[in-house]
Amino acid sequence: MIEISSKTNDHFRRWADLSSARGIKKHNEFILMGEKLIGEFLENPNFKIKGEIVHEDLKSVTLTAPTLRGQRIPVFKLPKALFNEIDVVGTHYNLLVLEPKEIEPLTSASTQGLEVVSPLGDPSNLGALARSALAFGASKMILTEESCNPYHPKAIKASAGALLKLPLVKTGKFADFVASNNEEIFALDMKGENVATFKWPKNVRLAIGEEGPGFSGLKGLKRLSVHTQGVESLNATVAASIALFSYASFQK
Known part of the structure; x- marks a missing residue:
């Protein structure tokens, strides 16, 4: 010792x-x-x-x-x-x-299963998202350039270890990723189709943005929302968990 x-x-x-x-x-x-x-x-x-x-x-x-x-x-x-x-x-x-393991660049243009796209800069939010992504069967998490380091202690704690198990890949800036992506990317937004009635495709990329700005002004995204009563919106990671559960339930 x-x-x-x-x-x-x-x-x-x-x-x-x-x-x-x-x-x-x-x-x-x-x-x-x-x-x-x-x-x-x-x-x-x-x-x-x-x-x-x-x-x-x-x-x-x-x-x-x-x-x-x-x-x-x-x-x-x-x-x-x-x-x-x-x-x-x-x-x-x-x-x-x-x-840490080296996070490889995203090389596949085609989507395989549920892929969660994260530009989250807050470690606790990233960890919470990873925990839900693993729980509801995501095949991988795509970290954009804006994302915080997934090995930050607060991120790992909030993920309950999910960030050590979930496959991680990286890409460039989120806006560039959207612009260059040939396949549809769905994003959680206050204004969008209700996830409760959405017919989820088996292969889908779902993006979760930071609370507040979200993805306002960004074109090329299909918008989904979690409809609420009595409150304007939910915490971003709470809304993400509901959307991921909705996806998993629809696939059964």
Whole structure:
């Protein structure tokens, strides 16, 4: 076990940087946080583990995980005060430093099943969307240039680990993607056809925009909406969940 007691330590400084998308990209690492998420991950560790971080009251989980038997994973021990600075979502549980998978560019022009298009810049919104996308059978999530980093700790937490399981691909700016797409892209909007009565095609690309601006002024999109009573509109990710459920139900 490697003990670290100073903020000037290179490892600590690097981990502290992983709370931002810039830091994740710079160091090509991200931190998995949360007892349940780590427990599920260790059942099928499909990302390279660079290290485990504990404090004096925590025992290593990588040393005893059956799926990691024979692997030599470095375990770093921090004082609680320093540990808490890395544990940015406040899990108070072991932290795993993982190497993100490279997100490949979208190469297929044809749509296969339900593909969710996300330009969401807020990590919590992206995570919540990914959780619903996985739950309702999306084949992949297409991240546009505007999207936040899917390995941001808040995104992974909000996704309940879905971002570690859902196939991810990337593309350029959303407007350019729409303009160059030969197939129809449907977008959730306040004004559009009701998802409850929409005849969903089996292969469809569904775009979810940020709350507020949405996709106003953007041409080339088919508009769908979740009709409401008593309120003007729903939270974007709540509306997305309803639309995704509607798609899944229609396919049965």
